[in-house]
Amino acid sequence: MGRGIARGVRGPWVALMVALLGVQGCQAETSYDVFVKAQQLEGEAERSACKLVFDSSQGAHMISSDEVARCLRQNEVALAEYERAGALGFNGDAYDRALLAARDRVVRLGSMVRTVTMLEREQTADSREKAQAATPGPAPLGGTKRPPPASK
Numbered sequence: 001m002g003r004g005i006a007r008g009v010r011g012p013w014v015a016l017m018v019a020l021l022g023v024q025g026c027q028a029e030t031s032y033d034v035f036v037k038a039q040q041l042e043g044e045a046e047r048s049a050c051k052l053v054f055d056s057s058q059g060a061h062m063i064s065s066d067e068v069a070r071c072l073r074q075n076e077v078a079l080a081e082y083e084r085a086g087a088l089g090f091n092g093d094a095y096d097r098a099l100l101a102a103r104d105r106v107v108r109l110g111s112m113v114r115t116v117t118m119l120e121r122e123q124t125a126d127s128r129e130k131a132q133a134a135t136p137g138p139a140p141l142g143g144t145k146r147p148p149p150a151s152k
Contacts (some may be wrong), residue, residue, distance in 0.1 A: 031090030035098075038081035042102065045074035065117040072109040079106050 029037075048072035079102040086099065104110040 031082055031085045031088035034081055034085035034088055035090045038102060041078035041081060047111045049074050065120055068113045068116050072113055074105050075109055078102055
């Protein structure tokens with residue numbers, strides 16, 4: 001009989017503990033939590049999308065506008081988190097430096113996307129011109145005669 005009472009008493013306590021833990025898990029993020037999240041996002045971007053890849057066949061680091069754009073998007077997300085941390089009340093020298101650096105990085109990456117895109121377009125146009133120059137054009141019809149002069 002003692003066991004039945006213990007089980008009955010334990011049930012409400014377990015339910016109360018689960019309810020308390022659930023409430024604690026639903027608490028809003030603090031400004032510091034958001035700041036740390038922004039730093040983590042920046043770090044992830046640097047280790048993944050923003051990392052240059054060495055191409056041994058070319059003997060250089062290769063970069064594309066798609067890669068730079070992906071890096072930019074990840075840094076924009078981190079910047080938004082920095083700004084959200086500030087809106088939640090986080091401040092101080094470390095925050096100011098991080099926010100300014102993130103804004104500067106986003107501006108530079110935006111400029112870099114435009115520059116790399118322009119260079120890729122020029123390279124594509126040059127490749128097309130070289131390919132067209134290398135292939136012979138159609139032979140003129142009717143031999144080497146000149147066309148008749150245009151009438152006035």
